[in-house]
Amino acid sequence: MTRYILSFLITAAFFLPISLSLPVQAGKGFIIVVHKENSCKALSTIEVQHIFLGKQRTWPNGASITLVMNKNDDIHELFTRSMLQKSPTQLSVYWRKILYSGASMLPLAMKDDEAVKSYLNVHQNAISYIAAGSLDKQVHQVTVNK
Amino acid sequence: MRCYLHKHLATGSIRTKVWTCVFIALAGYFIATLSSFYFNSRQATRLAQLQKVGFPLALLSDEVHRTFKSQTEQYENAFLTGEVEQAIQANRLSARILEILEEMKKLTEHTSLYKEESQLIITLKNDYTTFYTLASEAYMRTQSLETSIELQKKVQQLGSSQIRILAAFNNLASLLGDEVERNIQQEQKYAQTNTLFLGFLFVIVLVIATLISRRFANFLLIDPLAQIQSMVTSFALNQEVNEPSMGSVNDEIHTLGTSFWEMTQVLEQTMVSRDFVDNIIKNMSGSLFVFLPDLTLTKVNKTTQILLGQSEETLLGCSMTSLVKEEMLPLFQEKGIQPLLAGEDVVNLEIYLRSEKRGKIPILFSGSVLYDQDNRISALICVANDITERKKVEKTLRKIEIERALAKTASLAAIGELTSSLAHEMRNPLSSIKMNISTIRQQFKLTDPAFQELAAIAAEQSGRLETMLNDLLGYGRPLQLHFKAITFQDLLRDTLTAIAKEKKDKAIALHITDDSTSTNFQVDEELMIRALSNLLLNAIQWSPQGGEVSVSCRLDAITPSQQQARIEIRDHGPGLNEAKMDRLFQPFMTTREGGTGLGLANVRKIIEYHGGSVEASNHPDGGAHFTITFPISPPPVNHL
Structure with missing residues (x-):
């Protein structure tokens, strides 16, 4: 019991500053990006969810998907909540469980959109999300269809 | 085998034979019980092993599975929350898990049935030890997870190992649980099969034991008894019995058969004797009467029935006295019944029997007494000759x-x-x-x-x-006879008076024996005295001086209703001349000098006129012996 109360308090402490300082941007505040030569041009919401929850591990050509989490809190929270229907904490626990079960390593984490774009620029099979306004030629945007 | 049975069992006592049959039945029961005991023992051994090894292994495997699962949950919590305390608690469970695995390993070492499981346990223990060594260290520092790829790899590896070990624990628990369940089902099936088999075995043994016992019982008891029954039936129907085969004296049935055969032989002889006696009785010319001691007629022969003109049914039960004519009853009581009841034989007693057809039947009655074992009169056997x-x-x-x-x-x-x-x-x-x-x-x-x-x-x-x-x-x-009733004493007295002088002259001693019981004789007194005087004078004359002359008188029965007097006179003289004996009573026949030769002729004449006779003979001890007999009542000749 103590364990659950402690976990709740930690989670609350983690989300409290975010909810107070950054207003959640609903809708099109982020975009899904891949390597500019990646043939994937569009993904459904379900496919996006499957990829970022580790349920789809390969691209259609068979190459392993490299997940890259954007540590930009606003984008990250906006992405997890609107796209994955999870809080960042829940997503963190989710991936820890996957790691604990030995199924997969934790996704890579980049500190901001630039770091993400830089990484995707050199990693052909990587996928991530960035703020919509940060899109440039380094990466290629993937359209998300409902 | 058969020889053995013939030699030792067939000649044994009934007790031995019965015990043999009981032993066969007991042997069958023993075989069935032994089989049941064997199968039950085997099942008990297996159940004991299941109890000592199978069940504990299943329980321990379940426990180790649950403990490991709990440990992984605690590690997971520690990993997710970063709580070191959780990891420490999880680490503590390792000791118990290793302890359980060690215990399971020891349990499987003592039996050959769990070789596969034993190997599995050893492998699992090694895997777990490796896992635990890594886990106890890795989950203690998960706070640096996001920054340590190496740690992530270790955690991923632990995750894989953990799933594999959990699956192995689960597999082991299932395996051992299934093994227990399988063993229980097998034992259940075995028990059912065993029950059926033992039931079948019991039936088979019962049937075999029954058949063998029946065979033995037939051979040892029923057949010999049937042989005796056959002997009895044969004897009852044909009076023929074959001698039983040789056997032991210990065999009561054989002894019974032999005794029965011997009895039939004796009985056969008795029957032959009885037939012989029956034949004699049937064919005897005399009439047979068998009376009970109470004088009731109990058996007659055919001749008796013909004699009396009555059937056997009519005669049986009659009293002895009812068969005799009324006028003969006093004589028959005195001379017949009383001597017989006193145990004396009666020979040729002349009496008359009553007969409706013939009125009266003259018979000569003889009888003797039959005694029983206690020397009491059991019957009076009488024969009557018509x-x-x-x-x-x-x-x-x-x-x-x-x-x-x-x-x-x-x-x-x-x-x-x-x-x-x-x-x-x-x-x-x-x-x-x-x-x-x-x-x-x-x-x-x-x-x-x-x-x-x-x-x-x-x-x-x-x-x-x-x-x-x-x-x-x-x-x-x-002669003209004038009959008069007179006793022998009176006759003798008058006679002695007539010869008193001659008697006195020769000093003759007269020895008189009178058994006439003062019976009156119907005689001519004068003539009878003359006859007696002649005989006595003759005796005195031939006697030596001072000699002895004997005179005796008694009564004889000449017919059932008639008696005669018998007077005997004997002297101690030289006796009669044998050459002249047959002419002694002829007239003018004398051997004495001076005799007329008419004395003895007159004696015979007088006696014959009385219906009697006179005889002369020489006494064996010497001297002449004259006997005169005459009826005590007047003879029929005088009435003709």
């Missing part, structure tokens, strides 16, 4: 005798008449001669002795001639 024909013959003979006597009497009468006439004619001259001689002797005193002697001789011879003539006159005349 003497009707004999009686008829006797009657005819008597008639002939009477006729002969009459003829003789007639001739004697004629001779007597002639003799009397001659004697009478001679007596007058003789009287004249006698008187003249007397006169001459009185008138002429004869001095010459020679003349005196001659005169005396003439007188004596004249007297003798006169006596002879008187006897001749007396003998020649027919």
Whole structure:
């Protein structure tokens, strides 16, 4: 019991500053990006969810998907909540469980959109999300269809 | 085997045979019980192993599975929350898990049935030890997870190991649980099969034991008893029994059979004897009467039924006295029944039986007594011989005798008449001669002795001639009997009076035996005294001086209704001349000097006129022995 109360308090402490300082941007505040030569041009919401929850591990050509989490809190929270229907904490626990079960390593984490774009620029099979306004030629945007 | 049975069992006692059958049944029961015991023991061993190894292994495997699962949950919590305390708690469970695995390893080492599981446990223990070594260190520092790829790899590796070990624990638990379940099902199935098998075995053993017991019982008991039954049936139907085969004296059934056979042999002999006796009784000419001690008739033969003209059913149960004519009852009581009841035999007692058809039947009755084992009278065996024909013959003979006597009497009468006439004619001259001689002797005193002697001789011879003539006159005349009742004592007294002088002269001692019981004799007293006097005088004359003469009298039964007197006179003289014995009673037959030869002839004449007879013989001890017999009542001849 103590364990659950402690976990709740930690989670609350983690989300409290975010909810107070950054207003959640609903809708099109982020975009899904891949390597500019990646043939994937569009993904459904379900496919996006499957990829970022580790349920789809390969691209259609068979190459392993490299997940890259954007540590930009606003984008990250906006992405997890609107796209994955999870809080960042829940997503963190989710991936820890996957790691604990030995199924997969934790996704890579980049500190901001630039770091993400830089990484995707050199990693052909990587996928991530960035703020919509940060899109440039380094990466290629993937359209998300409902 | 069969020889053995014949030798040892078939000749054994009933106890041995019964015990043999019981032993066979017990042997069958023992085999069935032993089989049941064997199968139950095997099952008990397996169940014991299941209890000691299978069940603990299953429980321990389940426990180790649950403990490891709990440990992984705690590690997961520690990993997710970063709580070191959780990891420490999880680490503590490792000791228990290793302990359980060690315990399971030891359990599987003692049996060969869990080799696979044992190997699995050892592998699992090694894997777990590796896992634990990594986990106890890795989960203690998960706070640097996001920054340490190496740690992530380790956690991923632990995750894989953990899933594999958990699956192995689960597999082991399932394996051991299934093994227990499988063993239980197997034992259940085995128990069912065993029950069926034992039931079948019991039935088979029961059938076999029953068949063998029946076979033995038939061979040892039923067949010998059936043989005896066959002997009994055969004997009952045909009176034929075969001798049983040889057997042991210990075999009661054989002994029974032998005893029965011996009994039949004795019985057969008895039956033969009985048939023989029955044949004798059936074919005997005499009539058989068998009376009980209470004089009830209990058995008769065919001759008796023919004699009395009555059937056996009518006769049986009759009293002995009811068969005898009323007038014979006193005599029969005295001479027949009383001696028989006193145990004496009765021989040829002449009586008359009652008969509705024939009135009365003369028989000669004889009887003897049959005793039982306690020496008590059990029956009176009596035989009656019908003497009707004999009686008829006797009657005819008597008639002939009477006729002969009459003829003789007639001739004697004629001779007597002639003799009397001659004697009478001679007596007058003789009287004249006698008187003249007397006169001459009185008138002429004869001095010459020679003349005196001659005169005396003439007188004596004249007297003798006169006596002879008187006897001749007396003998020649027919007698006229005047019967009178007189006892033997009176007769003897008067006779002794008549011969008193001669008796006294020779000093004769008279020995008298009187068994006549003062019975009255119907006789002519004078003639009978004369006859007795003649015989006694004869005895006295032939007796030596001072000699002894015996006189006895008794009664004899000549017919059932008639008795005769028997008077015997014996002297101790020289006895009778055997050469002249047959002419002793003829007239003028004398052996004594001076005798007329008419004494004994007169005796016989008198006695025969009384219907009796006179006999003479020499006594074995010396001396003459005269016997006269005459009926004590007047003979029929006098009434004819």
